[in-house]
Amino acid sequence: MTVETYWNHNVHYHPLVLDAVPDGCRTALDVGCGDGLLAAKLATRVESVTGVDRSAEMIRLAGKRDAGNVTLIEGDYLDGALLGEGSYDFVSAVAVIHHAPFDDAIDRLVSLLAPGGRLVIVGMAFNHTPLDWVISGCGVPASRLNALLRGGKRAPAGMPVEDSPMHWGEVRQSTAHLLPGRRYRRRLLWRYTAVWDKPR
Numbered sequence: 001m002t003v004e005t006y007w008n009h010n011v012h013y014h015p016l017v018l019d020a021v022p023d024g025c026r027t028a029l030d031v032g033c034g035d036g037l038l039a040a041k042l043a044t045r046v047e048s049v050t051g052v053d054r055s056a057e058m059i060r061l062a063g064k065r066d067a068g069n070v071t072l073i074e075g076d077y078l079d080g081a082l083l084g085e086g087s088y089d090f091v092s093a094v095a096v097i098h099h100a101p102f103d104d105a106i107d108r109l110v111s112l113l114a115p116g117g118r119l120v121i122v123g124m125a126f127n128h129t130p131l132d133w134v135i136s137g138c139g140v141p142a143s144r145l146n147a148l149l150r151g152g153k154r155a156p157a158g159m160p161v162e163d164s165p166m167h168w169g170e171v172r173q174s175t176a177h178l179l180p181g182r183r184y185r186r187r188l189l190w191r192y193t194a195v196w197d198k199p200r
Contacts, residue, residue: 005037007150009143009189010095013122014038017092020120020195021045029088029112031077032096034159036062036070043067046090052077055160078108085111094122095191098164102171106178116200119179123192128167139188146189168192 005011018041021028026047030039033051035058043049052073053059059074075082078100091113097105109119127133166174168186175182175194182196 012189017120021090022118025089027088028090031093033062034058036065039070040065040067043070083112086114088112089114089117092120095124098124099162102174113198117198119196121194124164125166125168125171126164132168139190142188
């Protein structure tokens with residue numbers, strides 16, 4: 001299956017998410033799946049993919065993608081009745097957890113993972129210290145170059161957008177507390193990644 005694609009700051013980190021999919025992964029969940037781009041990519045590596053988004057318009061757009069092993073659900077992943085706990089070998093959340101209280105979002109993502117499953121978060125935060133501003137400034141030329149080479153920063157019309165209420169230091173500390181042993185890294189294009197394996 002060929003996946004129709006485009007580029008923006010979130011899509012830039014899709015390869016990192018895909019590289020983190022464990023060998024033999026059977027079930028994956030893409031939280032806040034938007035127009036289904038990442039879910040369709042995951043479907044080339046995973047037996048069964050579920051994409052969930054609370055935006056009816058995003059689910060409609062995702063449904064236009066030809067990915068036979070992707071199930072789309074309109075709703076809020078925080079709803080305990082919507083998705084089965086411990087059902088997924090792999091859970092991805094790209095630019096979505098800051099739309100909810102941070103601790104609640106992390107707790108819910110962890111609960112959805114099967115024992116031994118892997119969680120990958122690509123998140124956002126705001127600048128708080130002079131060093132934060134310096135690092136963010138370094139991302140400007142990289143962003144402009146990527147936009148030039150890849151056709152500009154585009155996102156689906158109607159995609160819900162919200163700023164993070166947490167700064168980089170708060171996110172780093174909170175993920176360390178809530179996800180012991182997580183592999184955290186601040187990324188150049190105004191994102192961080194946290195990868196965590198749930199104990200068996």
